Amino acid sequence: MDTEQPTAEIPTEPVILPRAEHTISRKQIDENSLKVLYRLRRHGYKAYLVGGGVRDLLLGRTPKDFDVGTDATPNQVKKLFRNCFLVGRRFRLAHIRFAGGSLIEVATFRRQATEEDRPEDPSLNPFYAENLFGTPRQDAFRRDFTINALFYDIEDFSIIDHVGGLRDLRDQRLRVIGDPLVRFAEDPVRMLRALEFVARLGFSLDETAREAIYLRSALIAEAAPARLREELMELFRHKVAGHVFANAQGLGLLEYIIPGYQAGPGTLALLDAIDRRTAAGQPVTESLVLAALYYEIFSAGLVAAGDLPIGEVLGRAAKLLIPHCLHFHIASGIRHQAAELLVGCYRLQRGPGRRGQQRFVRHPSFAAALAFYQLCCEAGQGDVELLSAWRQSLTETPKEAPRKRPRRRRRRRKPASSPSQS
Template sequence: MNASNPIIVPRSQHCISRKQIDVDTLKVLNRLHRYGFKAYLVGGSVRDLLLGRQPKDFDIGTDATPSQVRKLFRNCFLVGRRFRLAHIRFAGNKVIEVATFRRQPEENELPDNQEDHFHFVQNVFGSPEEDAARRDFTINALFYNIADFSVIDFLGGLKDLEEKRLKVIGDPQVRFVEDPVRMLRAIEFAVRLGFDLEENIYRAIENHRSLLATAAPARIREEIIELFRHKISGAVLRQCRELGMLPYLLAGYPGTDEGIALLAKLDQRTAAGMPIEESFAIAALYLRLFMDSFSPADKNNITAALHQANEIISAHCRYFSIASGIRHQARELLIGCFRLARGRGFRAEKRFLQHPFTPKALELFCLWSQVRPELIPLAQNWSTAINNSPTGKQQSRRPRKRNYRKKSK
């Protein structure tokens, strides 16, 4: 499709209603339009609305510059160094992101330093057509125009939505080199939406999967957490294993059948309404490796368990710059599962039953027992004991120290 001749779908021919769009987002769109600027709902929110899904957030694209946006909104703050974004803040810590349309730079606009080229791509303002062309997938390059409530398709995203096909904008061999994280996002969208990947995506992943190791750890960390939030971690990491991506994505994660089966159980737990915490996700990622890392002599040794948990968790958390509090919680969950797996009757059991991390560790252990059914009786036994233990933090009072004064003679 020629981007200069887009498909424009009028309001009467698509399913998006303003009632489905966040009220504050509509306020921003309408004010931009009222002052003569183009104001489009962009990216994943348009895709999700067309698919009948509720978007997680709403982003706005406009031809207004960041400084012009700031003049229109008192509650606007500009962020970013390489490319300025307008963040418009509302009550309840809500932030609406407004980005000026961008384009790829011309050769003479590139910096002298070759390493800055990819970062510099984000610095050049452009038109809606150019902005669509620099996005990752065609289904993410759809725009909703608040001026006439139409949907604008520059690159064939509507057809790909209809055919449930994920297609990279441009050549995947080039686009994956520009941004290796797009390989993971391709798998994520295909699994989350039930779409098929184009054959050229598979070939590009095979050629460039090692580049995932060069991606910014913070971006990989956020993408991994998104997999857990969207309840697709098991399915996505299974496909990443089949495509040879895991060693470059999560260097310490073995990706065994049992480990991935545990993640699938965790996804079911999240789908049932249990919120996912990063510490719980990390513990689930490495539980199988942790539980199978002990020699027969150390299978009941809590000191060995502490050492193993620290070794496994610290490597992951150090690479992804994860806070010590999250690292501590993940380690406690692994140690709790170790105590549960070795059975009852050991020293300090009463204190363990009342430990604040024990119920969470039991949740993880119960998921693990569904992967290894021989552990189900043990999980049930512990569940009964933990449910019957005192829940209050009853601390025994220490006897008050008496001051013995020497009697004066």
């Protein structure tokens, strides 16, 4: 369907919510964003706060960042701000930098390309469709989800809704703008982002979007691995990885995000435990994520193999992780840290009192392995009594006294011979 044709879900005219009928105040908006908005307005351009910032403010949440939409072109924005840098070859954006590391992203309103816009030789301008400037309404219809297409007008402090986003916020529903089958084919990563927003906001997923994810899931394998890697880490930073992985697997999406991967129930429980840990204020690292994704598979393989030398266990861990790391271009250092977590859990699972325990306890990776094993226990993937025994053994393990450096003996200098002796 044409995404600019109104339907029963999309109003034919924009819904404008005046200042008296919404809760957004300028006091809630970043000071540097206001500077950008006001300067654009003073020079005769339209300037709106756009996207997730407006959504979060209406939901009573603190936005991660604030983005600005305008009818000024990127070059016109650059002329207004000395601290502006144009970025992006495919999609030109203006980045305005302020003291303290603050960055405000300014995007010019775009529109969908038509057949008339297509150049005779697209190879000479492969990104022509990404930089066709348009009206605010045309720009709203290019966005992904209705709740992300709301505008806050700095001129009269109203909320402008072209696509029914206000109604969907009220109904706590995530809905794609236009035909989900078409929009997911345009950018398959939108399928993963849809599941992320549902988990983060506690919304329901529109049934047409759910069906489209099921039908279009294989397309996400065409997305750049680097982009998918970052999107996956965002799930952990937002504390929704367990929820999203479960939904992605249920819809047949996960096996295309991570080629051939299936998350067992123990893995999903472990991801939930990591989300709870992150929500409690503990930072999440990629090595921890990597170890968690493969711990259940790793443990099952070792149970079948029986007691093995540590060197062979480390080799098995590395071999298990290598295909994932090669696909997502993950550095060998991160892979090694994840392998150490897996091997550390294997040693913990064998219990204290074994040969080499003191050396293991003093190893730099021990504390991280013990913390990871605690997460495994919370997820039902470890032995709580063993965890307690290891903690008890720490109080009983004598600390190795620091070695004293041997005192260096100074050599006596030979007395200089006197002139009379020469």
